[in-house]
Amino acid sequence: MFSDSLPARVTILGAGAWGCCLETLLREQQHQVTVWSRRYHRPLAAAIQNADVVISALSMQGVPIVAAQLKALGIPPQTLVVSATKGLNPGSYETPSQLWHQALPNNPIVVLSGPNLAAEIEAGLPAATVVASEDLAAAQRIQTLLNSERFRVYTNGDPLGTELGGTLKNIIAIAVGVCDGLNLGTNAKSALMTRALVEMTRIGVQLGAQPQTFWGLSGLGDMIATCSSALSRNYRVGYGLAQGQALGAVLAEIGSTAEGVNTAQVLVDLAGRDGIDAPIATAVAQILAGHMAPAQAIETLMSRLPRAEVLEIQRPC
Numbered sequence: 150m151f152s153d154s155l156p157a158r159v160t161i162l163g164a165g166a167w168g169c170c171l172e173t174l175l176r177e178q179q180h181q182v183t184v185w186s187r188r189y190h191r192p193l194a195a196a197i198q199n200a201d202v203v204i205s206a207l208s209m210q211g212v213p214i215v216a217a218q219l220k221a222l223g224i225p226p227q228t229l230v231v232s233a234t235k236g237l238n239p240g241s242y243e244t245p246s247q248l249w250h251q252a253l254p255n256n257p258i259v260v261l262s263g264p265n266l267a268a269e270i271e272a273g274l275p276a277a278t279v280v281a282s283e284d285l286a287a288a289q290r291i292q293t294l295l296n297s298e299r300f301r302v303y304t305n306g307d308p309l310g311t312e313l314g315g316t317l318k319n320i321i322a323i324a325v326g327v328c329d330g331l332n333l334g335t336n337a338k339s340a341l342m343t344r345a346l347v348e349m350t351r352i353g354v355q356l357g358a359q360p361q362t363f364w365g366l367s368g369l370g371d372m373i374a375t376c377s378s379a380l381s382r383n384y385r386v387g388y389g390l391a392q393g394q395a396l397g398a399v400l401a402e403i404g405s406t407a408e409g410v411n412t413a414q415v416l417v418d419l420a421g422r423d424g425i426d427a428p429i430a431t432a433v434a435q436i437l438a439g440h441m442a443p444a445q446a447i448e449t450l451m452s453r454l455p456r457a458e459v460l461e462i463q464r465p466c
């Protein structure tokens with residue numbers, strides 16, 4: 150295990166926008182960083198050799214594949230594994246950190262999630278994030294590793310809630326992009342985001358997360374960042390669709406991962422399985438599948454039966 154006073158040896162899996170940004174932050178803290186990508190010629194075994202910390206900044210589709218590769222290679226039990234992906238595994242509905250835990254059951258797993266638009270951090274702007282784990286000591290080590298004057302790192306003991314906040318807000322950012330693309334105004338956007346927070350919390354709590362986590366940086370915080378910035382790829386997807394662009398064209402223009410596009414239907418299937426009401430995610434999935442025009446989806450949401458504004462989220466018995 151690395152000492153807090155020494156530079157740590159960190160391997161980052163994934164050389165996309167987020168992996169490269171984390172590399173910048175870690176190098177500024179004088180850590181020894183190796184970045185692995187399937188595009189590089191360096192084998193995974195060599196990249197993870199002697200790593201104190203392995204950070205996964207892969208997009209969701211890469212996680213089960215690379216986790217299986219790492220399982221086959223084996224890593225020492227003291228190596229800390231950090232999951233920075235925001236998504237859900239289709240079919241099994243597992244979160245990225247759950248996949249890492251299955252592959253590497255003896256390693257401490259830490260979730261990293263928050264309002265972290267990579268382009269802003271790369272530009273040197275200040276930001277904050279959350280590192281969450283059932284193993285508090287592991288979360289604190291990652292806090293020490295990454296915390297700096299421009300990247301403030303908080304610990305949290307609810308990894309599931311922390312992870313789901315980042316995952317679910319991607320779907321909401323698509324919805325808010327639609328709202329802005331249709332020029333529906335500030336009142337509509339405020340209503341959508343507020344009800345979305347209730348929906349995210351309801352889903353998260355049903356799945357076993359703590360409600361308060363959704364009011365923090367990894368929930369509300371990330372939702373505000375992603376829903377209010379044209380830097381967000383998920384927001385841009387919704388905006389483009391509302392402006393009449395085809396999904397394929399918007400994604401080609403963006404040229405990198407917009408996880409909400411893949412997560413929406415997975416989440417709707419999961420909500421259907423568990424009987425969870427998820428009207429906003431359902432509307433987004435319908436738009437993405439081309440089953441409903443953006444304006445029609447808004448109409449459907451607005452014509453739901455009037456109800457009480459219930460804000461207490463019940464934990465399942």
Ligand SMILES: NC(=O)C1=CN([C@@H]2O[C@H](COP(=O)(O)OP(=O)(O)OC[C@H]3O[C@@H](n4cnc5c(N)ncnc54)[C@H](OP(=O)(O)O)[C@@H]3O)[C@@H](O)[C@H]2O)C=CC1
Binds near residue numbers: 166187188208235267
């Ligand atoms: N960008 C951001 O601001 C933030 C992103 N995130 C999350 O981090 C994750 C990555 O995002 P980001 O870096 O922006 O996305 P990018 O599209 O920029 O990069 C995705 C990375 O995943 C790799 N990858 C995808 N599929 C596979 C696979 N099958 N096997 C191996 N590697 C694979 C890609 O490799 P290749 O280049 O070879 O395709 C690439 O390195 C997402 O879940 C995102 O939601 C979290 C916080 C901030």
Ligand SMILES: O=C(CO)COP(=O)(O)O
Binds near residue numbers: 265322374407408
């Ligand atoms: O997760 C992010 C910011 O926290 C990045 O958002 P996008 O994936 O929508 O670009």
